[in-house]
Amino acid sequence: MTHLADNIILLLAVLLLVGVLSTKFSTRFGMPALVLFIAAGMVLSRFVYFNNASLTQVAGIFALIVILFEGGMQTSIKDIRPIMAPALSLATVGVLLTTAIVGVFARFVLDVPWAESLLFGAIVGSTDAAAVFSVLGGKNIDKRLTSTLEAESGSNDPMAVFLTVSLIEWIQHPDTAIWSLLLSFVWEMGIGLVMGIAVGKLAVYLINRINLDSTGLYPVMAIGFAVLTYGLAAMVHSSGLLAVYVIGLTLGNSELMYHRTIMNFNHGFAWMMQIAMFTLLGLLVFPYELADIAWQGLLLSVILMLIARPVGVFLSLLFARFSIREKTLISWAGLRGAVPIVLATYPLLAGLPQGRLFFNVVFFVVLTSAVIQGTTISPLASRLRLVGKDDAQPSLMELVALGKTDSEFNHIAIDKHMPIAGMQIAQIGLPEDILFTAIIRNKGIVTPHGSTVIEPGDTVYVLSPKSKRDEMRAIFRSGKGKAAESSIPTM
Template sequence: MHPVELFELIVAMFVAVLVLHYVAQRLSLPPAVALMVGGGTLAFLPGLPQVELDPELVLVVFLPPLLMDGAWFTALAPFRRHLAGIASLAVGAVLFTAAAVALAAKIVVPDLPWAACVALGAIVSPPDAVSARAVLQRVKLPRRLGTLLEGESLLNDATGLVLFRFAVAATLTGTFSLGEALGSFAFLVGGGLLVGGAIGAIWVLLLRRLGDDYLMIAASVLVCWVSYIAGEVLHVSGVIATVTAGLVCGWYQHTIFTASVRLRGVAFWQTLIFLMEAAVFILIGLSLRGVLERVGGIGVVWQDMAVPAAAVIAAMTLARFAYVFAGDAVLKQLKRSGRRAAEPLGARAATVASWAGMRGVVTLAVALSLPETMPERDLMLVIAFAAIIATVLVQGTTLGLVIRWAGLREDERAHPPLDLFAAEAAMLRAQLVAVERRAYSDDGTLLHPRLLDSYRRRATISTEFQGSMDERQESIGAHFDVILAAVAAGRAELIRLHRTQQIDDETMHDLERDLDLEELGAIAARG
C-alpha cells in the first residue's frame, strides 16, 4: 500500500470512529460495541485493502498511553489499600483462568500439546485494560469494586504475557522449569517497578525545570512510551514500568502542573486517548477479514472451530466466576474467624466482578504473535478473536444491566473523613486567611475591601449552610444556572460586538477566554 493511501485509510478510519461513536450515543450502546461491529462491517467493503496488524507495533503504539491514562488518574490511596485484592485478580485469577482454559482446550482438541493449551489460556485469560476502561467508565460502581477492577486491568497483562512466553517456549522446545518461570516473573515485575519509578522521578525533576507549557505537555505525553520502551529494552515488564511511572506522575501532577498546563494538557490527552481507544476497537473489527481468510472462511470456522471456541469461552467465563466467588468465600471465613481486615464483596458485587472480564487488543496482539510453527495456530487465533467478540458484545452490553440488578451501594466506610462540601469550606477558609493577610497595608489601611468582602462572604456562606446534601446541591445548581445564563448573555453580546466590528480580534479572544474560564468554573462547581 502506498504511504499516501495508508494515510488516507487512517483518516477515513477516524472519520468512521466519529460516525460510529455518534451512532452508539444515539442507540445508547457502549461505543466499543459499535466500533467493533462497524470495523468488522467496513472490513468487507469492496475495494478496501485488507488490514494486517503487526502485533509488536500494536502493543507499543496503543498499550502504553492507555495504561498510562488508567494509572495517571488512579487514586493511589485506595489502590494501595486494596493492593492484595488487585494482585489476587491480576495474578491468581489469570493463572486460574489459564489453567481452566488449558484443560478445556485439551478436552476438545486432544491432539493439542499441553504447553500449547497453556499458551492459549495465557492469551485469553487476562481481561483487557482498554476494554475494561471503555465499559467501566460508563457505569457507576462502589469505590472498592471499581478500584479492584481498574487495578486488575492495569497489572494483569504482565502475568498473561509472562505465562504466554514460557508456554510458547515450552511448546517449541519441549522443556519447562517452574522455578525459572517464577524467578523470571519476579525479575520482570521488580525490574518494571524500578524502571517505572526511575522514569517517574526523572519526569518530576524535568518538569520542575522546563517552565514552558508546551514542553511540559509534550514531556507528559511521551513519558508513557519512554517507560514502556525502556522496560522492554532492559528486558523487564514494560507494562509494570508504564503503570508505575503513571502512578508517580499522577501523584505529583497536582504540585508540578500550572493551571494552564492542566487545562491544555488534560484536554489534549483526553482527545488523544479517545481516538486511540476508538482506533483499537475499530482495528479489531477490521482485522476480522484477514483472520477469516487465513483459516479458509466463515464456513470452516463454523464447521471446525465453533465447538472449541465455545468451550474455551465457557471455560474462561466460568473460571472467573469460580475464582471470584471462591475468594469471596475465603474472605467470609476469615472475617468469621475474627480477621477484621477481611472484607468480602458479597454475592452481588462478586457477580459484577465476575462478569466484568472483557478481552481486547492485548489478546488479539498476543495471538497474532504466535509463531508460525505453533500447533493449531489458526485455531488459537480464531478462539482469541471469538473471545474478544463474545466478551465485548455480550458482557460489554449487559454489564450495566447486571450492575443495576445488583443494586450495589457505596460502603459508608469507604468515604473519606471530609465530604465535598466540608473540603470546599476548608479551602475557602484558607483562601480567606490569605486574602486577610494581604488586604491591609502596614499601617492598617484597608486596600482591597471588595476582594475581602467577596472571600469573607464565600467562606461564611459555605460554613453556615445547614441544609441537607440534596438541598445544598439544589441550591448550588440554581446559583450556577444563573451564572451560566449570565455567561451565555455575555458571550452573545461579545459575538455581536465582534460581528459588527466594534471590537477587534484580540479583544474578542481575551474576553472570550475570560468567559470560557468562568463557564468552566461554573460547570465544574455546579456538577
C-alpha cells in the same frame, strides 16, 4: 501513488470520525466501543487485504502503552490503596486460575496438546484495561468495586504476557526449567515496578521545572516518558506494561504542572489509539474463518464467562472483604479486549501450528465477551444493588503557567477535610498577590468576595506568582496564611 495515498488518508479520516461518533452509540447501550471499531475493520477487510501480524503487534503494544498510561493517570492511589491486596490477588492468582481452567477445557474443545491449550488459556486470562475503563467510566457503580476492577485490569496484563511468552518458550524448548521461569517472573515484576516509579519521579521533576515555549509540548513530553519507560523496561527484560501503568499512577497522583492539560490530551490520544488498534485488529481477521470456529469460540466464551472467571474471582478473593453480590459483579465485569487479541499474535509470529486457530478463537471470545458482558454490567449492578453515590473528586491542583510571565493559574478542588472548607475568604489570610479569581460551585460560577464562604466540593481558581507556589500550597494544606485585617482583593 499519490492517488492511493489520498484515498488512504480519506479512509482514515472517515474511520476517525465514525469512531468518535460511534462512542455515543457505545455509551447509550453500554457496549465497549472496541466492538464497533473491530466491526469497522472487519468490513474493511472485504476491500483491503491485510495480513501483517508483526505490524499489528507493534501497533497494538504502542496503543496499550498509551491506554495503560492514561488509565494509570486516572487512577487515584487513595481509592486503590484499600483494595490493593485483592486487586493484586485477582491480577495474579485469578489469572493463573483462569488460565488453568480455560486451558483444561480448550484441550478437548480445540483438540490441541496440553501445552498449547494452556497457552490459549493464558492468552485470554487477563481482563482488558481499555474495555474496563471504557465500560465503567461514567457508570454509577460502587467506587470500591470500580477501583478494584480498574486496578486489576491495569496490573494483570504483565501476568498474561509473562504466561504467554513463557508457554511459547516451553512449547518451542520443552527442556526449559520451571525454576528459571519463576525467577524471570520475579525479575520482570520487580524491575518493572521500580522502573515505573523511578522514571515517574524523574518525569514529575522535569515537567515541573522545565519552561517550554508551548504548553502543548507538556502532554507530548509526558507520553514520551511513558514510551521511554516501556522501552527501558523491555531492554532489561522486565515488564514494560507494568512499568507504564506505574508511571501513570505516579504522574496522576503528583502535583504536576499542566496536569489537566496532560490528562485531556491523554484521554483523546488513548481514544485515537483504540480506534486505530481495534480497526487494525479487525483487518487482520477474515470473517469467513470465524464461521468455521463459531461453536468452539462460543463454547469457550461461555466457559470463560460462567466458569473460569467466577471460579478465579471467588477463590482469589476468598479472604477479601467482598460480599457474594460484589464478587458476582466482579466476576461478570471481567471484560476481554485488546490484550488477548494482541497476545494472540504471539503464537502467529512464533510460527506455532495452532497460531491462526488461536487468533480466530480468541477474536471470537473477545467479541462475545464485549457484547454480552459489556451491555449487561450496569443493569446487573443495579439488580445487585451495588450502585453507589457519585462522590468523585477532581484533581487536587492544576497548575497552568501564563506564557512567559511570572504568574500561573491554580485550579484547586476543595475537599471537606481541608482546613479552609467552611471559612470565609477574608478569614484565610491570603497575601495580596494571591487572588481568588472564580469559584465553580454546582456547575455555576461564584464571584469571590471577602465574605464568600469556601464550601466542600468547590473548585477555586487562584492567580498567583510562580515564586509564591509553595506558600500558596501551604495555605490550602494547613489553612494558615498571613493574618488579614481587611477584605481580600479579588478579581
